[in-house]
Amino acid sequence: EKAGLIDHVGEWIADAALRQMASWQAQGHDVPRLSINVSAEQLRRSHVPNSIRRLLDHYHLSAEQITIELTETALMVNPDHARRILRDLKALGVALSIDDFGTGYSSLSYLRSYPLDELKIDRSFVDEIASNPDDRAIAQTIIAMSRTLGLSVVAEGVETQQQFEALRTLGCQTAQGFLLGMPLSPEEISKKFLS
Numbered sequence: 001e002k003a004g005l006i007d008h009v010g011e012w013i014a015d016a017a018l019r020q021m022a023s024w025q026a027q028g029h030d031v032p033r034l035s036i037n038v039s040a041e042q043l044r045r046s047h048v049p050n051s052i053r054r055l056l057d058h059y060h061l062s063a064e065q066i067t068i069e070l071t072e073t074a075l076m077v078n079p080d081h082a083r084r085i086l087r088d089l090k091a092l093g094v095a096l097s098i099d100d101f102g103t104g105y106s107s108l109s110y111l112r113s114y115p116l117d118e119l120k121i122d123r124s125f126v127d128e129i130a131s132n133p134d135d136r137a138i139a140q141t142i143i144a145m146s147r148t149l150g151l152s153v154v155a156e157g158v159e160t161q162q163q164f165e166a167l168r169t170l171g172c173q174t175a176q177g178f179l180l181g182m183p184l185s186p187e188e189i190s191k192k193f194l195s
Helices: 006-026 040-044 050-061 072-076 079-092 109-113 133-151 161-168 186-194
Strands: 034-037 066-071 095-101 120-121 152-155
Touching: 006 034, 006 040, 006 050, 006 152, 006 186, 040 066, 040 072, 040 079, 040 161, 050 066, 050 079, 066 079, 066 109, 072 095, 072 109, 072 186, 109 133, 120 133, 120 186, 133 161
Parallel strands: 034 066, 066 095, 095 120, 120 152
Antiparallel strands: none
């Protein structure tokens, strides 16, 4: 972002990810959903909805297969502008997720004014969830709030069985982290999960 390259990098990442998803589908694999992170700077420049629409059309993919992940900070730099961009993205049919939830502004008002689908509990609350009552209480609150608002919730950075069990006890049904899988190349994913 500081070097001004984030637009090009972000577009390249989205293109590469959607190209890979289209390739898997062409091979007959059912890939349920793909998440793409969008930076605050990309969101500020307003071109994200058009870029995603163009890539979906180019690769003949359904918007329902895509989740756009944004940080709280990205939404709070210019809330009115962010609201318009999120509405445009939502109109495409993509799902919208707040990454690293609880570490930014954590303004609860945006949860009702933005068309969100998912909150991701930041790993800083997951790291010691099995032993720290405060982290457990924060995670429990995020899970309960998400459920009440009709949002999905994902725990990030799950690396131990104790973290996984604590989250499951709290009612968190989706997790990501090294306990569940290490980063893999497309070829490794194809062999391990899609063959």
